Amino acid sequence: MLFQEQNIESFSSLGGEVITIYEKYTIQLINKKGEVVDEQKDVKKFSFQKIRPGTYYLRVLIDENKDGIFERGSLLDKVRPEKVHQHPQKIILKANWEINDEKIIF
Numbered sequence: 001m002l003f004q005e006q007n008i009e010s011f012s013s014l015g016g017e018v019i020t021i022y023e024k025y026t027i028q029l030i031n032k033k034g035e036v037v038d039e040q041k042d043v044k045k046f047s048f049q050k051i052r053p054g055t056y057y058l059r060v061l062i063d064e065n066k067d068g069i070f071e072r073g074s075l076l077d078k079v080r081p082e083k084v085h086q087h088p089q090k091i092i093l094k095a096n097w098e099i100n101d102e103k104i105i106f
Contacts, residue, residue, distance in 0.1 A: 012093035014056070015047035016102030024063035026070065027104065029056055046104075053095045058087035060106055 018027065028039045029048050032055045038048050061070040062083040073081030085106035091099065 008050075009096045010052075011050045012053055012095065012097045013047065013049045013099070014051060014091060014093060014102060015045070015098075015100040016104065018044050018046060018060075019103060019105045022062050022064070022106070024066045024068070026061045026063070028059045028061065030059055031056055047100075051093055053093050053097075056091045056093060058091065058102070058104060060085040060087075060104060062106070 014029065018025075024042055026039050026041050027043070027046050029037045029051070031037050037051065037056070040046050040048075062085065063070060064082045065071070071079065071082045073079050085104070087102075087104055091102070093099070
């Protein structure tokens with residue numbers, strides 16, 4: 001397969017604001033297959049650029065103990081997982097779209 005350069009109009013962008021009491025967290029942009037497309041850490045204003053058109057979700061991994069590592073937890077070691085916030089709406093992006101007013105509240 002040959003590499004084909006695509007122009008900027010073929011992509012979308014998604015941005016917005018984070019409203020939270022937490023200091024440490026990771027915002028993840030997830031595609032409909034459940035794969036992490038991009039992520040940003042500890043920002044109050046987020047912006048994802050050059051996103052292919054499609055359906056996406058936003059998820060936030062909250063680093064409650066502020067150690068820079070998201071703890072998934074362990075039943076064997078009796079360690080509780082850190083919190084995850086799933087943004088309630090799916091986000092549909094089309095070519096040449098910009099969404100800049102998404103709010104994530106957790």
